[in-house]
Amino acid sequence: MAYDDSSDSFPTPFPTALKVLVAGGFGVGKTTFVGSVSEIAPLSTEELLTQVGAETDDLTGVELKTSTTVAMDFGRITLDERHVLYLFGTPGQERFWFMWDELCRGALGAIVLADTRRLENSFSAVDFFEQRGIGFVVAVNEFDGSFRYDPEEVRAAIDLRPDVPVVICDARIASSGIQTLVTLVQHLLTAVPGGPGQDDAVVQRDDGVPLDGQVSL
Amino acid sequence: MSVTVPMDGPWLDEAAGRLIRPYTVSGGRTRPTAELDLMSLVMATGAASQMYFGPEHSEALGLCQGPTSVAEIAGHLRLPAVVTKILLSDLMDSGAVTVRPPHNFDNPSDCSLLEAVLDGLRRQL
Numbered sequence A: 001m002a003y004d005d006s007s008d009s010f011p012t013p014f015p016t017a018l019k020v021l022v023a024g025g026f027g028v029g030k031t032t033f034v035g036s037v038s039e040i041a042p043l044s045t046e047e048l049l050t051q052v053g054a055e056t057d058d059l060t061g062v063e064l065k066t067s068t069t070v071a072m073d074f075g076r077i078t079l080d081e082r083h084v085l086y087l088f089g090t091p092g093q094e095r096f097w098f099m100w101d102e103l104c105r106g107a108l109g110a111i112v113l114a115d116t117r118r119l120e121n122s123f124s125a126v127d128f129f130e131q132r133g134i135g136f137v138v139a140v141n142e143f144d145g146s147f148r149y150d151p152e153e154v155r156a157a158i159d160l161r162p163d164v165p166v167v168i169c170d171a172r173i174a175s176s177g178i179q180t181l182v183t184l185v186q187h188l189l190t191a192v193p194g195g196p197g198q199d200d201a202v203v204q205r206d207d208g209v210p211l212d213g214q215v216s217l
Numbered sequence B: 001m002s003v004t005v006p007m008d009g010p011w012l013d014e015a016a017g018r019l020i021r022p023y024t025v026s027g028g029r030t031r032p033t034a035e036l037d038l039m040s041l042v043m044a045t046g047a048a049s050q051m052y053f054g055p056e057h058s059e060a061l062g063l064c065q066g067p068t069s070v071a072e073i074a075g076h077l078r079l080p081a082v083v084t085k086i087l088l089s090d091l092m093d094s095g096a097v098t099v100r101p102p103h104n105f106d107n108p109s110d111c112s113l114l115e116a117v118l119d120g121l122r123r124q125l
């Protein structure tokens, strides 16, 4: 099934469920971000890991040994009667990133949180979404006492493509998180006319769609 | 499987979650009978079930009186997603809940969907 068009044909009361991933290195503010924009109390959803560290959807063989889990932050924003946005905070540790493949499936896009004190911790998340053609924005989470960089300095340091928006955000403040999500969706909209993914987003800059997601805050 | 995990000792640490014995809750079943995604929406039908369910089933049913995602139900139950999916597929099989699969955003030209999301987000500000 290439495209689930059930959103229009499926009887009410089910809304359309959409998701955005919140990624970034260890301790960068993912849990904080998801918690502050979510309308429900912070929840975490656990996936079961087998001993070899693979995610499993099958309990065969785990019955006799204790298993371990990895938790993902989970949040919800009801957009209107027909659309609900779910946020998944991905596990910070790279060794759990195999889980992202499933999480990525069907996602609208992603927010990569970055901490200017440890920008290199965000490199792998940026690579990950670039490789999979998933639209993302980089949100610089300004921690107290960290040196302030402007978005263009961050862009250069991460070696980001010019079309990827960089914004400053405070993960503790709901409106700042929502604004970051707005920037993400605006960015995704700029990539719409050209076809699949973000790969040719740069050459779409002349299509008349304002790139207002790229403001320097 | 390309995951590299040190095999020379216990790899559990504080980054991995708590230890659990999921088999007990799932009543011995090892996989869900239905395809369920973390974002599948589940809702109680109100139909009285003929099957006998354990307390976790009842709790799961209580959590989805309105459309509720599998991830959210799993979070509230504090059970791993796979165990929650087994419980929910039992409830589906008995007719106690209906399920709607998530919308897969793999049509990048779906402008109207993105605009609906944008409008919804702006209303939050």
Ligand SMILES: Nc1nc2c(ncn2[C@@H]2O[C@H](COP(=O)(O)OP(=O)(O)OP(=O)(O)O)[C@@H](O)[C@H]2O)c(=O)[nH]1
Residues within 6 Å of the ligand: A025, A026, A027, A028, A029, A030, A031, A032, A033, A091, A092, A093, A141, A142, A143, A144, A169, A170, A171, A172
């Ligand atoms: N000053 C400041 N502190 C923040 C901000 N965002 C998060 N923090 C703090 O930074 C710490 C780490 O934040 P978390 O949200 O737990 O980070 P995380 O990415 O979920 O961490 P892991 O899941 O361990 O990878 C917490 O103590 C937060 O309170 C921010 O925008 N500004």
Ligand SMILES: [Mg+2]
Residues within 6 Å of the ligand: A030, A031, A032, A073, A089, A092
């Ligand atoms: Mg966290």
